[in-house]
Amino acid sequence: SVDLRECVSVVIALDYATELTQECVQIVYLCMVENGHGLSVTSHPSRVLSRSGGNATLPCTIHRDQSLAPNRKMRIKWTKLTFDLLTEVDVLAAMDYHKRSYGSYHGRVHLCGSSPSDASLVIEDITLDDYGRYKCEVIDGLEDATVVVSLDLEGVVFPYSPRLGRYNFNFQDAERACREQDGVVASPQQLREAWRGGMDWCNAGWLSDGSVQYPITSPREPCGGQNTPAGVRTYGLRNKNMNHYDVFCFTSHYNGHFYFLPHVTKLTYDEAAAACRRDGARMATVGHMYAAWKLSGYDRCDAGWLADGSVRYPVARPRPRCSPTRPAVGFLGFPDKKHKLYGVYCFGPGR
Structure with a gap:
């Protein structure tokens, strides 16, 4: 038997650390639906693509043992996962006819509710800050089940440095600079996608998880060495106050x-x-x-x-x-x- 909550934590940590292969996605899917207690939730697809200003539906389907009596007190809760996985941001909570949305999501989110088993979340007027991973949790009496869905945005990653020259931003300065350019600090996943699209940039920049990286498609001596493979090079997590770099921004x-x-x-x-x-x-x-x-x-x-x-x-x-x-x-x-x-x-x- 699988402890679903423990499984989800492992999956999320894995997905943040590296990109999931197709085989891994299948394993994750099996892990998500397996709890053996008559209640599970699934998401298909597990990644949804939208755009700034658009709408998106994050799928979440409840699978409940038919032998169980209907429960009007079954609770549905959506949260957004932070990059460090230490906290979650409340998005929406619902039980029967009672529903509540939170913070910047207030008035922009609701449950799809096409059927009693549909716990999908609809997000309207999407912002750059909505990008990320969301957790759908269903609580039915003493049992609960969870699934994670990613919201990706169509957009572009661009490097940015100030008038003063390269490597003058601490992390807070980098966040402010991206906002001023109508963007947000890019995520590691967004930078990797940009690299796959041919982005080549030798200056290291902040990313949203506090790491510092840069994408190289044409290896050369000033950028990590001519004989090193192409890829996204990383300095790892850096001190957000003391260290100074450029920044990679994302806009849509x-x-x-x-x-x-x-x-x-x-x-x-x-x-x-x-x-x-x-x-x-x-x-x-x-x-x-x-x-x-x-x-x-x-x-x-x-x-x-x-x-x-x-x-x-x-x-x-x-x-x-x-x-x-x-x-x-x-x-x-x-x-x-x-x-x-x-x-x-x-x-x-x-x-």
């Missing part, structure tokens, strides 16, 4: 319009900000540019100011004088804001 779709503002002359930073305001918009962030480039195929060879004072340009179609070998977001650094050398990228209401 946004509600609004990202665009290059045509202008007769080149602009200083202040002139660029004023031009966006006159157009009923604001200066775009780095997150806006990466999302438009990766998720919408935005392509423009013109260098333009962004809100953080950097100058960048998104190239979806490689060509001479832009990005000749591969799609990329070009980066010209943080120029003197008084230079009249660039255009501007704006972000405003949807058109």
Whole structure:
């Protein structure tokens, strides 16, 4: 017989430590449904993909022995698991007609309830912070059963360092910087997916679990050695207050319009900000540019100011004088804001 709660803890720890193989997923599934006490819950699929601003249904199906009498006091509880697995964030609790949602989920979550056995959770108006693993727990008298579902978001990971140069963020600074760029600190899983998509970046950056890593697709001497295999290199968990690195941010779709503002002359930073305001918009962030480039195929060879004072340009179609070998977001650094050398990228209401 299997202690389901102990099994789930092992599974979650394993999934955070490494990516699950198909064989492992099958073992996890068997582990989830096996408790031998007439009550179990399952989730199919165990991973759900959505996007910022969208909706998602996290599946949870109750399997209850038919010989058991109906129990109107059966309790359903959804929580979100933190990366360190030490705490859980309450999302929703329900018993019969009584339901309650918590914190930032209040008013955005409800049970699907398509049948008495359906304990699936519906999340509306998804935010970047909703990404992660959720636990569905069903309590029926003295028995309980649990299953874990992952909510993944379609989006893009991008590296970020400040005007001061590389390795100037402690963890709290890194979180603030990603927020300012309309993103959140990326998770290890999100960085690994970005690496699989071809991301190659030699500077080490913070991730959401407090680790510091960087993705290498083309091994070379300055980035861990030419003879080392490609992969995501890690420094492990670091001191969030004392250690300083860059950061990898994650952003998803946004509600609004990202665009290059045509202008007769080149602009200083202040002139660029004023031009966006006159157009009923604001200066775009780095997150806006990466999302438009990766998720919408935005392509423009013109260098333009962004809100953080950097100058960048998104190239979806490689060509001479832009990005000749591969799609990329070009980066010209943080120029003197008084230079009249660039255009501007704006972000405003949807058109």
